[in-house]
Amino acid sequence: xxxxxxxxxxGGEENTWAVAVDREGxxxxxxxxxxGEPVALAEILDFIRKNRVLAAALDAPISFxxxxxxxxxxxxxxxxxxxxxxxxxxGWVVSYHALMGIPVRGLLLAEALAPMVGTIIxxxxxxxxxxxxxQEKKSLVKTYKGLRPEAEAALRELWxxxxxEENPRRITHGLLDASVWPLPPGPIIWPRKTSFSFPxxxxxxxxxx
Numbered sequence: 771x772x773x774x775x776x777x778x779x780x781g782g783e784e785n786t787w788a789v790a791v792d793r794e795g796x797x798x799x800x801x802x803x804x805x806g807e808p809v810a811l812a813e814i815l816d817f818i819r820k821n822r823v824l825a826a827a828l829d830a831p832i833s834f835x836x837x838x839x840x841x842x843x844x845x846x847x848x849x850x851x852x853x854x855x856x857x858x859x860x861g862w863v864v865s866y867h868a869l870m871g872i873p874v875r876g877l878l879l880a881e882a883l884a885p886m887v888g889t890i891i892x893x894x895x896x897x898x899x900x901x902x903x904x905q906e907k908k909s910l911v912k913t914y915k916g917l918r919p920e921a922e923a924a925l926r927e928l929w930x931x932x933x934x935e936e937n938p939r940r941i942t943h944g945l946l947d948a949s950v951w952p953l954p955p956g957p958i959i960w961p962r963k964t965s966f967s968f969p970x971x972x973x974x975x976x977x978x979x
Contacts, residue, residue, distance in 0.1 A: 774823045779947040780830040780876050787944040788814050806938030818886050825889035827951035830876030840865035858900045895947035915943045
């Protein structure tokens with residue numbers, strides 16, 4: 771049985787996406803692939819019970835600061851500073867006030883996964899993509915979410931570059947976000963106190979250069 775890494779983009783009941791990959795970064799069938807469909811939390815738990823998942827990254831806050839009015843932690847403020855310095859959008863790192871029920875779903879999922887998954891971390895897919903890609907491609911990350919016509923084109927360009935052999939029936943930014951963290955040659959997990967992770971610069975960056 772293969773060892774897998776899991777990425778989960780948590781949204782509402784009809785907008786949660788999960789993608790598993792093996793050590794080589796090959797997408798593993800099940801969950802949101804190959805159909806390109808959202809999944810329920812119960813489906814994620816069932817998948818975990820049937821497969822060996824070494825680590826899971828959740829695109830949702832699973833801890834909060836009690837000293838910051840918005841619940842932002844030191845790592846959140848630091849990531850905002852990094853994005854501002856790199857020309858990104860600090861607002862990509864949002865407080866739990868703006869996320870409504872997502873933090874609760876994240877906490878519930880993390881608690882349920884804990885007995886079966888060795889490592890559970892948070893991830894910021896959009897920030898990770900922006901910081902990993904070459905300068906000439908960073909505009910795609912600013913564009914791929916939204917209702918503007920160029921958003922769909924940017925989303926598809928990012929997906930084709932990261933997963934050229936995968937052609938799901940539907941590509942959404944939730945599906946892309948769930949796929950970012952476990953890119954080959956393997957996830958890079960920062961010390962837990964940082965509360966966010968970055969994918970390796972290759973092949974994500976080289977694929978788009």
